[in-house]
Amino acid sequence: MLLELAKKRxxxxxxxxxxxxxxxxxxxxxxxxxxxxxxxxxxxxxxIVDAQKEKEKIREIVEKEERKFYESSKGxxxxxxxxxxITWKKEFLTQxxxxxxxxxxxxxxxxxxxxxxxxxxxxxxxxxxxxxxVTYTPPNLNDFSFGNYKLEVILPIGYGNxxxxxxxxxxxxxxxxxxxxx
Amino acid sequence: MLLELAKKRxxxxxxxxxxxxxxxxxxxxxxxxxxxxxxxxxxxxxxIVDAQKEKEKIREIVEKEERKFYESSKGxxxxxxxxxxITWKKEFLTQxxxxxxxxxxxxxxxxxxxxxxxxxxxxxxxxxxxxxxVTYTPPNLNDFSFGNYKLEVILPIGYGNxxxxxxxxxxxxxxxxxxxxx
Numbered sequence: 612m613l614l615e616l617a618k619k620r621x622x623x624x625x626x627x628x629x630x631x632x633x634x635x636x637x638x639x640x641x642x643x644x645x646x647x648x649x650x651x652x653x654x655x656x657x658x659i660v661d662a663q664k665e666k667e668k669i670r671e672i673v674e675k676e677e678r679k680f681y682e683s684s685k686g687x688x689x690x691x692x693x694x695x696x697i698t699w700k701k702e703f704l705t706q707x708x709x710x711x712x713x714x715x716x717x718x719x720x721x722x723x724x725x726x727x728x729x730x731x732x733x734x735x736x737x738x739x740x741x742x743x744x745v746t747y748t749p750p751n752l753n754d755f756s757f758g759n760y761k762l763e764v765i766l767p768i769g770y771g772n773x774x775x776x777x778x779x780x781x782x783x784x785x786x787x788x789x790x791x792x793x
Numbered sequence: 794m795l796l797e798l799a800k801k802r803x804x805x806x807x808x809x810x811x812x813x814x815x816x817x818x819x820x821x822x823x824x825x826x827x828x829x830x831x832x833x834x835x836x837x838x839x840x841i842v843d844a845q846k847e848k849e850k851i852r853e854i855v856e857k858e859e860r861k862f863y864e865s866s867k868g869x870x871x872x873x874x875x876x877x878x879i880t881w882k883k884e885f886l887t888q889x890x891x892x893x894x895x896x897x898x899x900x901x902x903x904x905x906x907x908x909x910x911x912x913x914x915x916x917x918x919x920x921x922x923x924x925x926x927v928t929y930t931p932p933n934l935n936d937f938s939f940g941n942y943k944l945e946v947i948l949p950i951g952y953g954n955x956x957x958x959x960x961x962x963x964x965x966x967x968x969x970x971x972x973x974x975x
Contacts, residue, residue: 612921613798613824613914613917613918613921614820614823614824614827614918616795617824617825617827617828617914617918618827620827621829622829637965637969638796640965640968640969641796641965642795642796642799643799644962644963644965644968645796645799645800645802645962646799646913646916647803647804647916647927647928650869650870650873651960651961653962653963653968655968656968656969656970657968657969657970658969658970658971658973658974659969659970659971659972660971660972660974661971661972662972665972665974665975668974668975669974687832688832688902691832712974720870721930723905723906723909724905724909724928724930724945724946725909727905727906727907727909727910727912727913728909728910728912728913728916728928729913730909730910730913731828731909731910731911731912731913731914731916731917732795732799732913732917734828734829734910734913735795735913735914735917736795736796736799739794739795745829746829746906746910748903748906755974763906764906778833779833780826780827780835781826781835783819783822783823783826786822786826786835786837786838786839787819787822787838787839787840787841788838788839788840788841789840789841789842789843790841790842790843790844790847791840792840792842792847792850792851792894792937793847793850
């Protein structure tokens with residue numbers, strides 16, 4: 612039942628050392644690529660990173676920008692980050708066995724919408740096979756773009772080892788209404 | 794297995810008269826609201842429409858803009874629409890038993906990304922319970938926005954009765970690459 616899977620799925624920022632099989636990552640991408648897309652352009656590209664040196668370089672580039680971002684954060688955001696115990700240090704970028712970079716082709720219609728819809732498919736597929744991730748968007752997305760492809764998210768993937776509980780969700784009655792378009 | 798569900802799921806623009814139970818629509822929303830979101834803002838709102846008069850008014854407003862849009866479409870888009878046999882007439886807006894309007898709260902961080910990720914969850918949940926939809930984005934999204942909430946998509950929902958086959962998906966090897974960030 613999909614509801615159980617969706618409820619069980621939580622964001623994970625701490626991973627175990629155990630490396631999942633590459634076929635598991637491909638399974639999740641195979642699910643994601645079945646998503647619909649504007650004009651069926653399938654405007655996504657997935658870069659799989661498992662080389663430690665490459666992960667280290669990515670982390671270095673990202674943390675430099677994260678540090679600036681955190682030092683300038685204010686108000687609600689600053690409070691959220693503090694309460695959630697989130698800092699500019701992104702250890703998961705080197706700790707997770709895989710980093711999955713997900714790109715959208717800006718020349719395709721509704722490329723951002725289609726790609727994030729596919730990311731929804733992907734997260735559920737990871738959960739199904741026991742893998743965890745966090746939808747991590749670095750402040751310097753553009754540093755990783757290429758050609759028409761814009762980086763949308765970095766998904767660190769592995770077996771979760773994060774004690775943090777899933778955040779509370781609103782009750783359905785708070786987010787629905789009926790026949791009130793006009 | 795989620796891959797089977799994802800593969801089976803196709804876009805549907807023709808619906809049968811049979812009206813699904815409202816609990817089925819709520820089930821899909823219950824799945825969607827488990828999705829992660831920026832700062833856990835859960836920046837989505839869902840308006841469920843099943844009143845025929847309201848659907849008719851929606852269709853009228855939308856088709857007026859669609860007609861202009863189609864008459865001005867060119868090149869690749871025009872060709873796609875013609876080949877796909879898609880016109881400015883949006884019969885599904887009055888034929889589908891339900892229209893689900895999905896909004897994102899623009900004051901929340903990553904509201905578009907989070908909402909479309911949740912729409913991915915929602916589409917799979919509909920498929921699981923035998924319901925179909927099309928991610929329909931009218932040209933005049935802003936006409937339906939309210940306050941900070943921007944309309945992202947209209948999902949006509951019902952039992953599918955559309956003979957059109959699912960579009961072909963690219964092979965996974967065309968959309969993945971390895972350790973090539975730099």
